[in-house]
Amino acid sequence: MFLYYIRLSLLSYKRNPVLSSLMVLAIAIGVGAYMVIFTLNYVMGGDPIPHKSSQLYHVQFDYGDPAFTDFEPPPQLTYIDATALLQATVEHPRSASSKFVAVLEPPGEELRPFYVNGRGNAADFFPMFDIPFQYGGGWDRRADDTQQLVVVLSNELNERLFGGANSVGQTIVMDGLNFTVSGVLDRWSPAPKYFDVNNGAFDPMEEAYIPWSLIVGQEMRRSGNTNCWKAFEGNSFQAFLNAECAWIQFWVELNTADEHAEYLNFINNYAAEQKQLGRMPMQIEKRLYDVNEWMILNEVQPDETRILTALAAMLLAVCLLNTVGLLLSKFLGKSSEIGVRLALGAHKRSLFTQHVIEAGVIGALGGILGLGVAALGLEGIRILLGDMMTNDWMQLDLRVTFITILLAIVSTILAGMYPIWRACNINPASHLKTQ
Amino acid sequence: MEIGPIYRALMRNRLGVILIAAQIAFTLTVIVNAVYIINDRGELMARPSGTDEANLFFINNIGYxxxxxxxxxxxxxxxxxxxxxxxxxxxxxxxxxxxxxxxxxxxxxxxxxxxxxxxxxxxxxxxxxxxxxxxxxxxxxxxxxxxxxxxxxxxxxxxxxxxxxxxxxxxxxxxxxxxxxxxxxxxxxxxxxxxxxxxxxxxxxxxxxxxxxxxxxxxxxxxxxxxxxxxxxxxxxxxxxxxxxxxxxxxxxxSRILRNNRSLEERRAESYRIDSAMSTILVAVIGTLMFITAMGIVGLAVFSINRRRKQIGTRRALGATRPDILRYFLLENLLISTVGVVAGAVLAIAFNLFLVQNFDMSRIDWYYAPAGMVVLLILGQLAVIGPAISATRISPALATRSI
Incomplete structure (x- = not known):
């Protein structure tokens, strides 16, 4: 019976192709546009590491000076605090992290020296953020302490330097220093780039990872944001390290509520001590943020996608109102046919089922076409944004495909409820007369 | 005047009126706010940097x-x-x-x-x-x-x-x-x-x-x-x-690395890329919405004319001229659209207030809503003109057939 009804609805489509195609088009555009924005939101506003986001915490301190107007405490740590926390946090996985740039002199003669964007991080960084390795692995905490010259390469950099071969144990030269490759990452580009949103939450990933202690130990060229709120005392590199300048991200993994409470207590005590020493004159409410709270605090989700969400919802509403009207025209246009069927003894229920299926078929067609609209829309946005952000994620995945078709079918059937009700309740007599 | 009969006829088909009016209202809301955002971003992008941008380029030089x-x-x-x-x-x-x-x-x-x-x-x-x-x-x-x-x-x-x-x-x-x-x-x-x-x-x-x-x-x-x-x-x-x-x-x-050899114009375009992308997306949204709404008006007009073929034939038989029929449908659309744009103007201003409250945006200038209302009234008239002309071709003889 179901297949028969589907055949009937296809026949009905053919009988009124313009009206039916208009409906399919309206649904496709409405649902397609909505799914484009849904995909953007789903990633930009979504949880980048769902299985761990409530165990990873970023530390925020009371930085700044109340005398500054409109000064918001920068979302990074100073060198003094980051090193203090690194030393004090022994039993929990934790990492300080900041960016650097370096001149890389490739092995062999074919490649000219080039610039790499790198990241300094502690050993725990890789397991904490579940970073996948293609070859080898990271390093241990001892390597952090002894400032060992080890490096983890991104998949792309390994491709460029070693043609994608297993390069563990090889040596590369960065800023004149000989680094030993300890591992190569698998493709990894979380969106948002939650562990460091300071220079744009969708910035490209770094290409080389080294022990963070080297950034200071070897005075690497730092990149990323540096935010100072007090004059330096002196002019040396040491003066910069001692200064009130925030430039380091600090993450800690706390697995239970007890661990969280205990660590929060430790952080609060630390801040209180520093206040006694005359530092941290600002007052903040919260010092430990989990991943999702951190994304909200740093306003990772752009205003644009939030505005577009509201506009896309209205576009979908217009398309559905349109569908209600068109279905009404279509079903009431079939009044005489329905009249004959009712007069011949058809149940209202079977008429109802038939029309729900007809609406569903139109919705499904709209959904399939809507997938095309969504794919086109996402491609368009990729082109508009160019290479300013990582955009691998900007495509339809299985989940979005499924939601698109489901949304199209369900919303079309809902839009069809009133037209269907009208169609099933016509008076057969008035339509038989004119035959 | 025909407004009385048109109004009474409309009241017998309230749902059709509501459907079209609601579409127009939402469309107006989106269009007014989208145009406002486009202009806002346009002004932002038009600010001069003070430099001779067209004739400048730069290059990074890193020695090692x-x-x-x-x-x-x-x-x-x-x-x-x-x-x-x-x-x-x-x-x-x-x-x-x-x-x-x-x-x-x-x-x-x-x-x-x-x-x-x-x-x-x-x-x-x-x-x-x-x-x-x-x-x-x-x-x-x-x-x-x-x-x-x-x-x-x-x-x-x-x-x-x-x-x-x-x-x-x-x-x-x-x-x-x-x-x-x-x-x-x-x-x-x-x-x-x-x-x-x-x-x-x-x-x-x-x-x-x-x-x-x-x-x-x-x-x-x-x-x-x-x-x-x-x-x-x-x-x-x-x-x-x-x-x-x-x-x-x-x-x-x-021994040096040269990077980022770019013109200032190119660099500027990159800095404003989100703004220009947003504007382009909004233009696409406006175009799509106007198309969908116009199609919706056409669809419902065709339907309502088909339902009233006999009445139209009767009116023609009783002496109504073709322009009379045309005017009837244009006026009917104007009535429905007016309801839509009035509701839409209220909704547009409400939505603008929502944007002002939640985002870093300012109030729309007073003329945006009236301008949008006029545009949509014209769009409605243009959309209905095709079906209305086909209605004028209904033969008066239709009135005498059947029944």
């Missing part, structure tokens, strides 16, 4: 190795660039206006005072900065070669002489910005900076920042093996010179 001496190499490079035919001027600079990355600080009128510190972008440059950027000096004097100091991270900046923008002078000395030349201001490290000149306009590297018009130029070359050369060319020579300068620098034999 123990033998690389930046002071020597950069002097040599700039000499070479300045002598190329077609080059007007060139400077070494730490950051590019409207590029998104640079350096900033706060300046105070009293040494050591934090209250009232004026935030500003910092450009460290050599003596050809003003002629290279193409900014206009409106008071005081330009830098000379003897003003320029070379320093690295072990030498403090110290007291210096600076040129600032008029906007910044006004922020420091409200009401007497133009008389700022000769006055002294202080940075966070309490170095004294004497203002020797004022430029009309020079934007900071960050177009979104609240102090985009505050810039300060310091005659200083910072030696850290990383430099940006900014080059101004004669009109039409830029693209040729971008290639030539890079080739010549690469051929000079020093």
């Amino acid at each position: 190795g123990d033998t690389y001496n930046e002071a020597v190499v950069s002097a040599e490079d700039l000499d070479m660039i300045r002598q190329l035919p077609g080059v007007t001027a060139a400077t070494i600079i730490n950051a590019i206006p409207v590029s998104g990355s640079g350096s900033s600080t706060g300046m105070a009128t009293v040494a050591g005072r934090i209250e009232g510190v004026v935030p500003t972008a910092v450009y460290t440059v050599d003596e050809q900065a003003l002629s290279t950027l193409g900014v206009e000096l409106v008071a005081g004097r330009d830098f000379t070669a003897t003003d320029v100091r070379y320093r690295n991270d072990s030498i403090a900046r110290g007291d210096n002489e600076i040129i600032i923008t008029v906007a910044m002078a006004e922020a420091l000395f409200p009401g007497e910005g133009m008389q700022a030349v000769g006055r002294t201001i202080y940075d966070v490290n309490q170095n004294a900076s004497v203002i020797i000149g004022l430029v009309a306009r020079l934007q900071a590297p960050w177009p979104q920042s609240s102090f985009v018009e505050n810039s300060m130029l310091i005659p200083e070359v910072y030696i850290d093996n990383s430099a940006i050369y900014l080059v101004r060319t004669e009109p039409g020579q830029r693209d040729r010179l971008m290639v030539e300068v890079e080739e010549r620098l690469a051929a000079s034999g020093h």
